[in-house]
Amino acid sequence: IYGGIKGMLRELDPHTNFLPPDIYKEFETETSGEFGGIGIEITVQNGILTVISPIEDTPAFKAGVKAGDKIIEIDGASTKGFSLVEAAQKMKGKKGAKIKLGIFREGFDRPKDFVIERGTVKIKSIKYLDLYEGYAYLRVTSFIENSFSDLDKAIKAHEKQYKNTKGMILDLRRNPGGLLDQAIQISDLFLEQGTIVSTMGRN
Numbered sequence: 001i002y003g004g005i006k007g008m009l010r011e012l013d014p015h016t017n018f019l020p021p022d023i024y025k026e027f028e029t030e031t032s033g034e035f036g037g038i039g040i041e042i043t044v045q046n047g048i049l050t051v052i053s054p055i056e057d058t059p060a061f062k063a064g065v066k067a068g069d070k071i072i073e074i075d076g077a078s079t080k081g082f083s084l085v086e087a088a089q090k091m092k093g094k095k096g097a098k099i100k101l102g103i104f105r106e107g108f109d110r111p112k113d114f115v116i117e118r119g120t121v122k123i124k125s126i127k128y129l130d131l132y133e134g135y136a137y138l139r140v141t142s143f144i145e146n147s148f149s150d151l152d153k154a155i156k157a158h159e160k161q162y163k164n165t166k167g168m169i170l171d172l173r174r175n176p177g178g179l180l181d182q183a184i185q186i187s188d189l190f191l192e193q194g195t196i197v198s199t200m201g202r203n
Contacts, residue, residue, distance in 0.1 A: 010083065014044040017085045026092065027085075031144045031179055037092040038099060039121040040065055041142070041176040042084060048072070049079045049087050053174040055123060055141070063116045065103070067174065072111055073102030093118050126150040130158070134166035140186065143178030148185035155189070
């Protein structure tokens with residue numbers, strides 16, 4: 001039955017996935033901001049597992065994995081036909097355990113093997129930089145459980161220091177998404193009125 005459901009959902013789009021109970025539990029730990037793995041955001045582009053971006057200061061980042069890399073093998077097995085959920089499952093694991101990724105990159109003659117030792121991946125989704133004179137730079141790297149509260153705290157601390165905010169850069173580049181409720185709450189910080197998100201059924 002699970003196989004049949006997976007097959008049906010694969011026909012929709014790369015963002016629709018079926019999560020059996022065990023994988024769903026792992027997914028919950030991932031959006032809590034800390035888990036065991038190598039630290040990359042991935043997507044499926046034209047049926048190929050592709051890196052959106054390595055998360056800063058994680059094993060993958062330190063090993064030289066780059067945005068746009070195509071992961072064609074995980075531990076010698078082809079990733080062809082993998083869903084995002086299956087790929088994430090293969091890459092997670094205990095801290096200290098090694099994983100071998102076969103990666104193809106623009107400029108490579110052939111795929112190269114990257115051997116990465118898994119670590120504890122901690123995601124800090126809000127990066128704040130004081131640009132002085134009342135200006136702030138805020139980067140949202142992903143939408144996880146604490147994203148809204150962390151951003152709210154950073155803005156309030158900035159406003160307390162400068163009494164008001166003259167200008168703010170909100171950097172969403174290479175943000176792979178995440179929890180919808182966090183994205184809505186963050187949007188709500190900057191919007192005075194109107195519908196932020198509405199879900200339309202088939203009819």
